[in-house]
Amino acid sequence: MKQLNWGIIGAGRIAQQFAADIALVDNAHLYAIAARELSRAQAFADDYQAEQAYGSYEQLLDDPKLDAVYIATPHNLHFEQAKAAILGGKSVLCEKPFTVSPLEAQTLFELAQREQVYLMEGMWTYFLPAIQKAKAWVEQGRIGKLRHIKADFGYPIEYHPRRREYDVNLAGGALFEMGIYPIALTHLFCKQAPQSLQVDSTLAQNGVEDDVCSLQRFGDVKATLGTSFKCRLGNKAYLIGEQGYIVIPDFFRASECALYQIDECLEEFSEPHQGHGFEYEIAAVTDEIQQGKLTCAVVTPEDTVAFQQRIAEMRALCLC
The missing domain is CATH 3.40.50.720 (NAD(P)-binding Rossmann-like Domain)
Structure with missing residues (x-):
């Protein structure tokens, strides 16, 4: 080869x-x-x-x-x-x-x-087999009509104005550093701009966002997203439909997911990575x-521009 x-x-x-x-x-x-x-x-x-x-x-x-x-x-x-x-x-x-x-x-x-x-x-998250399996379950109607997406990603990072994650001159802030993941996961299942977008955030001493919660609506789907430098969040994703739900632990680097109907686990998928x-x-x-x-068929130029648009919109609301 x-x-x-x-x-x-x-x-x-x-x-x-x-x-x-x-x-x-x-x-x-x-x-x-x-x-x-x-x-x-x-x-x-x-x-x-x-x-x-x-x-x-x-x-x-x-x-x-x-x-x-x-x-x-x-x-x-x-x-x-x-x-x-x-x-x-x-x-x-x-x-x-x-x-x-x-x-x-x-x-x-x-x-x-x-x-x-x-x-x-x-x-890289889009290519992980566990994410692809969750996407297939949704497309197959295994959870019924999708109604809610819940995803967060956060780890505590000590504040210093010149630390890369916080540095204003290096485009610091939780949304670029970690928030991109829940934003991208939501876009994977809702490939449209939100009809409504609400943000509640706190800012670090130098003015960059360090903790963000957002509620977004995409037609019949509501997305509840979070990212933080202040604390370790659950770092899980939930795709919730009218007939069941999917849970993806550590979704940004997912190696497993599970399909539920009410409280019963119907199917589990696991594929540990060979590497990272x-x-x-x-x-x-x-x-x-x-x-x-x-261009890539999995992460298209339109996807990437959409990620950037969401981050820009959310950052603007963080400063309001």
């Missing part, structure tokens, strides 16, 4: 997980890593058996053997880095959140279309790139 040569921009925790999971995929090869310091890139390359290490992102993008790049830097850097990769003719998988505004997202997709290169947001869970996304995206596609 022909392997696609991947490069990674950034050498942090997520980049390390992605690199480890490439080894589990037959059609992808970790070819290169770029970091701001060559020593850090070289250490990363040694740990994950990458062929090349670069001390600048420009050097990586100039490598003619590189086919695709995974951007794993803080989200405030995504726009310029994805733009450079696209203009360099490289296929791009950019970690979520994709950008920090709907306009930036739309601009990148238009540029990728013009340059005829693949571009996708790394919403990125392997499903890597295999699918690599296959699409090799087929010559320009």
Whole structure:
């Protein structure tokens, strides 16, 4: 099987997980890593058996053997880095959140279309078998008509104004950092703009949102979403229909889900990840790139722009 040569921009925790999971995929090869310091890139390359290490992102993008790049830097850097990769003719998988505004997202997709290169947001949750199973149960009518979605994602993060998660200059805030997950899960089942959107939030000392609850209505479906830097939330998702419900523990990295009718568990699904869970996304995206596609069928450009629009709307209400 022909392997696609991947490069990674950034050498942090997520980049390390992605690199480890490439080894589990037959059609992808970790070819290169770029970091701001060559020593850090070289250490990363040694740990994950990458062929090349670069001390600048420009050097990586100039490598003619590189086919695709995974951007794993803080989200405030995504726009310029994805733009450079696209203009360099490289296929791009950019970690979520994709950008920090709907306009930036739309601009990148238009540029990728013009340059005829693949571009996708790394919403890896959509590819997880447990999420796909829950989606299939809903589509098969196993819970009847969908009425409620409940999803939250939160972990306590100590406040410091220059900490990345809080830093105003780095597009800090709970919605970009964690809230993207419940927003994306809701969109998977309600592919439309909400008819109504309410937000209750608190702000950190520097003005970024650190705890957010939201009630949104999509026709007959109500979504109750939460995200927080203040406390560990349940981090579960519930899809509730007129005849039953589905529960997905740790839905953002789901490996299991269960189908209930009232109080009776009718079916359980479990598929532990071989790695961190990125392997499903890597295999699918690599296959699409090799087929010559320009966008992803699972996480479409329209999906990504919708995520950005929800975050923008919710952040605006947090400041009211």
